[in-house]
Amino acid sequence: MSTAEHLAAIDLLRSREFPAEHGRSPYGVGGPGYHIAELLTSGDFWEDDGTEWETTSDQYDAERDGLTVLLAERWGEPQKFSLASVFERAQGDDFADEREDGDEHGGEDIPEPWSSLSSSVPDLHLWRVEGRWIALGVSQWDTELPFQLLAVVTEIDPP
Incomplete structure (x- = not known):
């Protein structure tokens, strides 16, 4: 997909x-209450020595930043919104261990799309436009898996 697309x-x-x-x-x-568009998806990195991963990471950040400039011309400078604390709140006290009461999810209930985004997107460029939030972010679930450039449109306020 091109920038215009x-x-x-x-x-x-x-x-x-x-x-x-x-x-x-x-x-x-x-x-x-939300749409998440997968604007661009890289290949995976199973056979990579780290060089391709680094190049692709930089490329996806540049793609996000380029779109940010164009959207900032429309709506002003975005908020930079870290999802790290959202992820921590969703996980609760126990990242890997099952809780004693059998509840595998010890954290706070975070609404979608924020819960899913916090698992793979470290930060977002975020605007509030006409009653909806518009966000851009770069997702990667694990170091061997593809990067994705994501656009989010939601009426659900960030947690």
Whole structure:
């Protein structure tokens, strides 16, 4: 997808109704109150010595930053929003161990899309436009897995 296509996808998602149920869409995933568009996805890094990973990481950050400049021309400078504390709140006191009461999720209930985003996106560039939040971020679930440039449109306030 080109930069113009990325902007068109963001504009399309801003104008669309949110889906009633969680699920896939032609652009990515969505659910009640949000759309997440997968604008760009890299290859994986199973056979990489670290060189390709570093280059791709820099490329995806540059793609996000380039889109940020164009969107800042429309809506002003974005907020830089770290999801680290959201992830910690969602995990609670026990990142890996099951709790004694059998509850595997000891953390706070974080609403979507923020819960899912906090698992793979360290920070977002975030705007509030016409009653909706628009965000850009770079996702990677694990060092061997692909990077994704994500655009988020949601009516759900950040936690």
